[in-house]
Amino acid sequence: xxxxxxxxxxxxxxxRSSRAAWFFAAALLFNVPTAYCQDVFAEPPVSxxxxxxxxxxxxxxxxxxxxxxxxxxxxxxxxRVKRExxxxxxxxxxxxxxxxxxxxxxxxxxxxMDVIWPAEFAVAGWALPLDTYFHQSxxxxxxxxxxxxxxxxDRSYGVPSRIDSGMLYYRKDLLEQYGxxxxxxxxxxxxxxxxxxxxERIAQPLLRGYSGQFKQYExxxxxxxxxxxxxxxxxxxxxxxxxxxxxxxxxxxxxFVREQxxxxxxxxxxxTYQEPESLAVFSQGKAVFHxxxxxAWGVANNPRHSKIAGKVGVTTLPRFSxxxxxxxxxxxxxxxxxxxxxxxxxxAFIEFMTSPEIQKHFAIHASLAPSRLALYADPEVLRANPxxxxxxxxxxxxxxxxxxxxxxxVSHILQRYFSRVLAFPGTDIREEAEEADAxxxxxxxxxxxxxx
Amino acid sequence: xxxxxxxxxxxxxxxxxxxxxxxxxxxxxxxxxxxLYSEFPGPEPAFIGFGNYAELVQxxxxxxxxxxxxxxxLLSTTxxxxxxxxxxxxxxERFMGRGVVRAAVLIPWAIPTVVASQMWRFLLNDQYGAVNxxxxxxxxxxxxxxxxxxWMAFGxxxxxxxxxxxxxxxxxxxxxxxxxxxxxxxxxxxxGATAWQRFWHITFPxxxxxxxxxxxxxxIDAFRVFDLVFVMTQGGPGDATQVIQFYGYKTLFTxxxxxxxxxxxVTVFVATAMLSLFYIRTAGSKLLQREPA
Numbered sequence: 105x106x107x108x109x110x111x112x113x114x115x116x117x118x119x120r121s122s123r124a125a126w127f128f129a130a131a132l133l134f135n136v137p138t139a140y141c142q143d144v145f146a147e148p149p150v151s152x153x154x155x156x157x158x159x160x161x162x163x164x165x166x167x168x169x170x171x172x173x174x175x176x177x178x179x180x181x182x183x184r185v186k187r188e189x190x191x192x193x194x195x196x197x198x199x200x201x202x203x204x205x206x207x208x209x210x211x212x213x214x215x216x217m218d219v220i221w222p223a224e225f226a227v228a229g230w231a232l233p234l235d236t237y238f239h240q241s242x243x244x245x246x247x248x249x250x251x252x253x254x255x256x257x258d259r260s261y262g263v264p265s266r267i268d269s270g271m272l273y274y275r276k277d278l279l280e281q282y283g284x285x286x287x288x289x290x291x292x293x294x295x296x297x298x299x300x301x302x303x304e305r306i307a308q309p310l311l312r313g314y315s316g317q318f319k320q321y322e323x324x325x326x327x328x329x330x331x332x333x334x335x336x337x338x339x340x341x342x343x344x345x346x347x348x349x350x351x352x353x354x355x356x357x358x359x360f361v362r363e364q365x366x367x368x369x370x371x372x373x374x375x376t377y378q379e380p381e382s383l384a385v386f387s388q389g390k391a392v393f394h395x396x397x398x399x400a401w402g403v404a405n406n407p408r409h410s411k412i413a414g415k416v417g418v419t420t421l422p423r424f425s426x427x428x429x430x431x432x433x434x435x436x437x438x439x440x441x442x443x444x445x446x447x448x449x450x451x452a453f454i455e456f457m458t459s460p461e462i463q464k465h466f467a468i469h470a471s472l473a474p475s476r477l478a479l480y481a482d483p484e485v486l487r488a489n490p491x492x493x494x495x496x497x498x499x500x501x502x503x504x505x506x507x508x509x510x511x512x513x514v515s516h517i518l519q520r521y522f523s524r525v526l527a528f529p530g531t532d533i534r535e536e537a538e539e540a541d542a543x544x545x546x547x548x549x550x551x552x553x554x555x556x
Numbered sequence: 557x558x559x560x561x562x563x564x565x566x567x568x569x570x571x572x573x574x575x576x577x578x579x580x581x582x583x584x585x586x587x588x589x590x591x592l593y594s595e596f597p598g599p600e601p602a603f604i605g606f607g608n609y610a611e612l613v614q615x616x617x618x619x620x621x622x623x624x625x626x627x628x629x630l631l632s633t634t635x636x637x638x639x640x641x642x643x644x645x646x647x648x649e650r651f652m653g654r655g656v657v658r659a660a661v662l663i664p665w666a667i668p669t670v671v672a673s674q675m676w677r678f679l680l681n682d683q684y685g686a687v688n689x690x691x692x693x694x695x696x697x698x699x700x701x702x703x704x705x706x707w708m709a710f711g712x713x714x715x716x717x718x719x720x721x722x723x724x725x726x727x728x729x730x731x732x733x734x735x736x737x738x739x740x741x742x743x744x745x746x747x748g749a750t751a752w753q754r755f756w757h758i759t760f761p762x763x764x765x766x767x768x769x770x771x772x773x774x775x776i777d778a779f780r781v782f783d784l785v786f787v788m789t790q791g792g793p794g795d796a797t798q799v800i801q802f803y804g805y806k807t808l809f810t811x812x813x814x815x816x817x818x819x820x821x822v823t824v825f826v827a828t829a830m831l832s833l834f835y836i837r838t839a840g841s842k843l844l845q846r847e848p849a
Contacts, residue, residue, distance in 0.1 A: 199809040206812070224812070309697050320792025373682040373701035375793045385683070512811045520617065520795050527706050527793030539616075 154449050155184045158214040159201055161192045164399065165470035172465060176456045183449050194218045194322055198512070205230040205441065213444040214453060216436040217262050219253035219504060220322075220511050225439065226256035227509035227551075232440040233259040237451045249502045250475045254437045256507070262437025263458050264475035266466065269431040269502035270330050271495060273386060273394040273404060276417040278304075286419045287393075288429075290334070293422050294364050297392050308389075313369030315382040315391035320523035323378055325505060325515055326432035327395060328522045331357045333430030333503050334423040339518065340506050340548075347544035349521065349537040357424065358525060358533055366526050369393075375527055387412060395421065397434060401491055402471040418491050420498050433502035435475070473499065510547045517543045584825065587818045595814040608819035618820065620795060621803040624710070628799060629778040632717045636774050637767065639718065640725030645759075647726070648733045661723045669720065673787035676716040677703070680788075703789055706796030713784050713797055721777070725770040732766020733759070772835050776828045800824055 163169045173185050190197045198221065204212050205228070217225060225231035238260050243251050247267055254262030272293075274286055278300050287293035297313030304311050317323035329339065337354030340347060348354065366372055374382065379396060383403060386394035387410035394400070407413040423429040438454040440447050456462060464479055466472040468488040473495070479485050480496050506514055521540035525533050591608055593601040612618050647658045664672065679686045682701035692698040703709045736759065744754050782801040785791060791798035791806075801824060808817025 195810055202812060203809065206814075228812075319790065320794065321790055371701070372704045375704040376682065376701055381683075388683075510811075513813070516806060516811060519792075523792050524794035527704070527796065 151182065153182050153184055154446050155186050156213045156446060156450055156453055157186050157188060157211050158453070159188045159190055159204070159212060160216055161197055162189050163470070168466055168470040171469075172457060172462050175462070176453060179456065180449075180452060183452065185453060202228075202230070205443070208443045209441075210443045210445055212441045213446055213450045215439055215441065216265065217254075217439045219250075219433055219435050219437065220507075220515070222254050222261045222437065222439075223256045223507050223509045224511055226259070226261050229442055231261040232442045232444070232447055233261060234263065234440065234451070235259055237455075238263055245477060246475050247477060247499055249433050249500065249504065250435060250437075253433060253435070253504055253507075256509075262439045263454050265436050265438055265458060266463070266472040267475050267499050267502070268397045268399075268434030268473065269495075269498050270326060270395055270397065270421055270434075271431060271498055272419050272421045273396060273400060274417045274419070275389075275392050275412065275415055277412075277415040278392055279417070286417060287422050289425050290331075290360060290364075290422045291425065293393060294369060297369050300392050310390050312371055312385065312391045314365055314374075314393045314395075315370060315377070315385040316365070316374060316395040317378055317382050318366065318370070318374040318523075318526060319376055319378050320519050321378060322515060322519070324522050325518050326434065328358070328361065328518070329432045329503065329505060330395070330421050330430050331361050334421065334427045335360075336424075336427040339514075340544075344506065344508070345548060347541040347548070349541050349544075350534060353427070355533055355537060358522070358537070360424075362526050362529065362533070367529065372527075375523070398473045398491075398495065399471055401489075418494065431498045431502045433504045508548065508551065510551050513547050514544055517547075587825075588822050590814055591816075591819040591822045593815040595812065595816070601815065604815070608816050609823075611816065612819055612823060617795065617798075618800070618803060621798050621800045624795075624797065625779065625781070625799045625801075627710070628714060628717070628781060629775055631714045632721075632778050633771060633774045635714070635718045636722045636725045637729075637770060639722040640727075640729050640770060641763075641767070643723060643726035644729035644733055648730055661726060663723075664720045665723045665727075667720070669783040670787055672720050673716060673784045676712065676719075676784075677788050680712055704793060706793055709789050709793060709797050713781075713788060716784055716788065717778065717781065721774065725774055728770040728773065729763065729766050732763045732769075736762045768835065772832060775831055775835070779828050779831070780824060 160169075173187070177183065177185060190200045197216075198218065201215055205225075217231070222231065226233075234254075243260070246264055250264030250267050251260070254260050254264060272286070279286065279296070282296070282300055282303065284296045284299075287296055294313070301311055301313055317327050332338065332354040335353045335357035337351055337357055338348050339354075366374060377385070379400075382394065383396055383400050385391050386396075386400075387404045389411045394404075401416070401418060404410050404416045405413045410416075420429045421431055438457060440450045440454070444450055458475070460476055460479060463472075463474040463476055464482060464485055467474050467479060467485045471489065473489075473492065474480070474485065480492055480499075486492060505511070508514060517540050521536050525531050525536050592603060592605055594604045594607060595601045643661055647654060647661060651657075667675075678684075680702040682688065682699055682704070685699075685702070687702065688699040691700075700708075702712055740758050740762075741754055744758055749757070780801055781799050782805065785797050785799050785802045786805070789797040791802050800820060804817050804820035804824065807813045807820065811817075
């Protein structure tokens with residue numbers, strides 16, 4: 105339990121004299137011999153090695169990361185990289201990282217940013233603008249959507265480490281057996297799934313039509329963005345100033361998800377699924393269609409984890425007949441803390457980690473889709489990931505979630521709205537959308553007022 | 557008391573007072589001060605007096621979270637007291653292996669809540685959960701996604717809490733049972749009282765102080781429930797299990813609205829403090845002071 109009374113022991117208010125007092129007390133307590141040090145190492149022959157503190161998550165492929173960082177340290181013998189592992193969940197990682205940044209920890213140099221954070225980090229002054237390091241000529245070598253996700257205003261705060269975007273996985277064997285080609289519209293997907301389920305009712309009673317991520321969490325926002333977007337709807341108006349959930353296009357898309365996906369094809373169990381649970385259903389052979397990020401390709405085709413290895417197809421997500429296929433943009437950017445004492449060294453690390461060689465290493469050994477355009481023509485990358493040929497257009501058009509410094513608030517409002525209309529079939533979608541619209545508008549206005 | 561003795565006395569309580577002041581009083585006051593500031597992306601928090609409290613009163617999400625929390629408190633504490641009394645009566649009797657049973661009863665309470673919550677999440681899983689396996693066995697098509705239904709998810713959280721803390725209530729009640737003198741029961745037996753009459757006219761009235769203590773502890777604890785929700789449902793589906801502390805956590809840590817988040821935790825703090833006072837004032841003062849002679 106978190107004790108009520110000690111919730112925020114760390115004060116975010118600036119100019120606390122107590123901090124200096126603490127430092128003094130700690131110096132006395134641990135007998136930090138500052139003067140003594142200066143005497144002994146008055147003129148060091150070489151500058152002492154710098155240790156960069158890098159907050160990262162526990163990676164799916166730790167070996168690939170260890171190797172990449174080892175290669176960096178070999179190339180830069182005066183720099184050590186110390187990793188601090190945070191939770192893998194984006195929200196939990198965000199909570200830990202922002203807590204450190206709010207405390208202005210100078211022992212934090214580098215971090216990874218989810219694509220939805222740069223606006224928040226920029227306005228709060230946590231992320232260092234990278235314009236002096238990350239030149240236009242270099243930015244042009246990356247996928248435009250990933251570069252755009254690192255921008256706030258006209259400054260760049262993050263260098264894309266890779267790209268993620270939503271895509272449709274399907275059972276090649278089942279579709280072939282029933283004479284279907286991959287669906288291009290959601291209604292076609294629903295029809296195909298119903299036919300296959302009907303045909304397999306005796307042989308595979310547990311087979312579901314669709315598996316996706318519909319738990320109340322960040323992933324729900326991505327999945328719903330794809331449905332709403334592919335019905336020509338959007339979360340915010342084009343200028344990004346107002347919430348747009350009551351537009352008829354988005355209401356119809358939400359109704360489709362409630363009535364066709366949750367209540368029929370996916371079953372309400374999907375309301376408890378994040379990526380791993382929904383992928384498990386698919387790779388255990390219990391779903392015809394599955395929505396996930398690029399990493400699922402490797403898992404679904406790995407015979408040790410999957411019963412359907414080799415029977416998996418992947419394609420762009422379907423659209424509604426009056427819309428365009430929409431794929432949510434995900435992925436992680438490298439950022440430098442504004443409180444870092446070694447921004448130059450931190451940049452050297454980022455430059456190395458996002459270089460073509462290292463991205464290629466990650467593409468081949470960790471199936472992370474590169475953010476650099478040129479690698480999609482690289483024969484070695486394509487040999488390890490033949491699906492990139494098909495997916496490249498998706499990577500170029502992936503749609504970002506709203507870019508606003510209050511994104512965490514907007515996301516919570518969206519999560520509540522979508523989860524409520526999906527979990528309570530009796531709710532009036534329009535009423536719920538109006539409520540969400542009003543709340544989102546209120547916060548968008550507040551931030552507009554807060555800034556000149 | 558002589559002045560010298562007073563000084564020594566103060567000197568002796570001083571370390572304890574300093575400890576309480578530093579670890580309880582200071583954070584509480586600091587939280588309260590923080591709750592008077594509005595915090596938005598950007599470096600400058602603005603002093604807004606009780607603006608956050610005014611917003612909380614009008615916030616429908618907070619209202620819902622309060623209702624969910626109250627429902628949780630009412631259901632879980634009632635069930636825990638009933639089950640705890642049953643447990644206490646059983647382990648109060650003399651029987652073979654009582655020591656082992658007493659220890660075993662406490663196991664759920666000794667498991668860290670985060671671990672227990674994760675365990676319940678696995679037990680209730682729609683694909684491989686033990687609850688489904690026990691209820692439906694091989695009829696896999698009948699398996700229920702317990703945490704997908706708003707009401708069942710709420711019930712699951714109550715169930716997990718009852719499973720985990722009934723034994724704690726039982727332990728407090730057992731202590732109450734042990735101070736009831738055997739002679740009262742002997743006298744009642746001679747007068748021909750049935751087992752039910754003995755329970756209702758002797759055990760229950762004399763047990764009231766212990767029950768009240770258990771009620772007090774469980775209410776306060778249930779009011780602050782967080783980890784069960786954090787691990788099992790993340791407040792979903794559709795905010796059906798979003799308790800007030802989890803809402804506070806989300807606004808404070810994820811949304812970064814420090815002012816509003818602390819407002820919520822200060823409100824929970826005040827609410828639990830008032831609840832405790834209410835218990836002690838209405839029923840408690842007389843009962844707690846009356847020593848069972």
